[in-house]
Amino acid sequence: MKNLLSLIFLVLISGPCFGQDRGGSMTAFDVVEQIKANLTCSWADQTVDTFKAGDPEGEVTGVACTFMATVEVLKKAAELGCNLVITHEPTYYNHFDNKDLLEGDPVYAAKQAIIDENKLVVFRFHDHWHRTTPDGIYVGMVDRLQWDSYLVEGEKNIFDFSGYKLLDVTTHMKQLFPDAIIRVIGDPMLVVKRAAFSAGAPGSASHIRLLQQEDINLVVIGEAPEWESLAYVRDASQAGLPKAMIILGHAVSEEAGMEYCAQWMASFIDEVPVQFIESGDPFHQ
Numbered sequence: 214m215k216n217l218l219s220l221i222f223l224v225l226i227s228g229p230c231f232g233q234d235r236g237g238s239m240t241a242f243d244v245v246e247q248i249k250a251n252l253t254c255s256w257a258d259q260t261v262d263t264f265k266a267g268d269p270e271g272e273v274t275g276v277a278c279t280f281m282a283t284v285e286v287l288k289k290a291a292e293l294g295c296n297l298v299i300t301h302e303p304t305y306y307n308h309f310d311n312k313d314l315l316e317g318d319p320v321y322a323a324k325q326a327i328i329d330e331n332k333l334v335v336f337r338f339h340d341h342w343h344r345t346t347p348d349g350i351y352v353g354m355v356d357r358l359q360w361d362s363y364l365v366e367g368e369k370n371i372f373d374f375s376g377y378k379l380l381d382v383t384t385h386m387k388q389l390f391p392d393a394i395i396r397v398i399g400d401p402m403l404v405v406k407r408a409a410f411s412a413g414a415p416g417s418a419s420h421i422r423l424l425q426q427e428d429i430n431l432v433v434i435g436e437a438p439e440w441e442s443l444a445y446v447r448d449a450s451q452a453g454l455p456k457a458m459i460i461l462g463h464a465v466s467e468e469a470g471m472e473y474c475a476q477w478m479a480s481f482i483d484e485v486p487v488q489f490i491e492s493g494d495p496f497h498q
């Protein structure tokens with residue numbers, strides 16, 4: 214009787230079935246529940262942050278965080294024994310991972326074969342990693358850019374670069390990302406006032422809004438259509454209203470944020486190893 218009572222007591226206090234309650238085993242679903250519990254924002258009903266492949270109820274052997282679940286990243290994850298891949302960007306070439314276009318497609322088939330053969334589970338972690346406070350991508354990127362000391366108080370992405378020229382900032386970028394193809398619009402001798410960092414692809418309107426602020430004359434971006442905010446910056450220069458833009462490319466502008474995601478997840482997941490796998494810049498000369 215006493216044993217039965219202790220058993221009931223244990224069941225009552227153990228609460229939700231996270232991995233630690235099952236002697237160390239954890240499902241992908243459990244991992245995502247842990248992510249949700251550690252965010253500052255509530256989980257949205259409409260979100261791209263969903264499972265994209267594999268069985269969420271399967272046991273997780275290790276977690277790999279990455280900017281993008283490319284073919285090479287998936288292979289590396291399998292090699293490292295990480296069967297849960299947490300990716301910031303889509304797996305199937307569009308924002309909603311819609312596969313309509315991919316029926317009978319050989320690239321899709323090749324990628325899916327790696328996922329299936331290695332019983333990988335892929336989960337996208339995009340919206341909420343940006344919505345949590347502070348924005349996880351910006352935390353990782355500001356650290357990678359070594360810009361902490363220039364951050365304007367109360368801002369997450371505005372930096373005071375008074376005294377630096379555009380060329381100085383570009384040179385620093387090229388040193389930080391020696392393999393990246395970094396593109397610049399604007400006079401290299403432009404004296405920078407404040408610079409805004411805009412990770413990923415938030416849309417040209419958000420770049421233009423930043424540049425419309427009197428004291429911001431440089432915006433460092435991930436990507437945008439070349440005929441939108443990029444054209445705005447060129448027109449500004451040509452009209453004698455000098456503004457500048459540094460285009461890092463989407464991956465370069467966000468990847469360090471997913472390296473930080475691995476550190477963040479490792480701070481609350483003890484049951485399985487969590488590591489970062491670089492997907493890298495897709496471009497070469």
Ligand SMILES: [Zn+2]
Nearest residue numbers: 301350413467
């Ligand atoms: Zn992002």
